[in-house]
Structures are given as structure tokens and as C-alpha cells.
Amino acid sequence: MQEAETRTITLDNDDADGIDIMFVYLYTLEPPRSLSITDAEQCFLLGDKYALPALREAGYQQIMSSTECNV
Secondary structure: OHHHHHOOOOOOOOOHHHHHHHHHHHHHOOOOOOOOHHHHHHHHHHHHHOOOHHHHHHHHHHHHHHHHHOO
16 A cells, blocks of 8 residues: 555545544544534544544534524
């Protein structure tokens, strides 16, 4: 694998703020709380893309709670 040789991982087409949230989650294993809707969407998408179910669920829950208030 190229990543093993170069010690670099390229995350194409991913939002930088979402990646920051994902890395905090990976280091702490604590799902994020109180996210903006944009960050919640990124958590949902990145959690799905990189098989991180707790991150995906945290994003999903935040999205659902924000849409319930607007109905």
C-alpha cells in the first residue's frame, strides 16, 4: 500500500472541519455533541464512509433533533 510507504493518507473530497471532528472522535472515542447542522451532516457522511457507526449515529441524532424542532 502506498500509505505504508509514504506514511501519508490522502482524504480526497472530505470536508476539513468534518475530518477534524472525526480525528477527535478517533482519539477520544467519544461521539461529538452539540454540533451545527453542517458538522452533523459531515459526521453522518464520514461515519458512513469510513465505517464509524458511533460517529454516523451522532451525526444522525443531531440532524434528527434539529429537524424535529423545525416541524
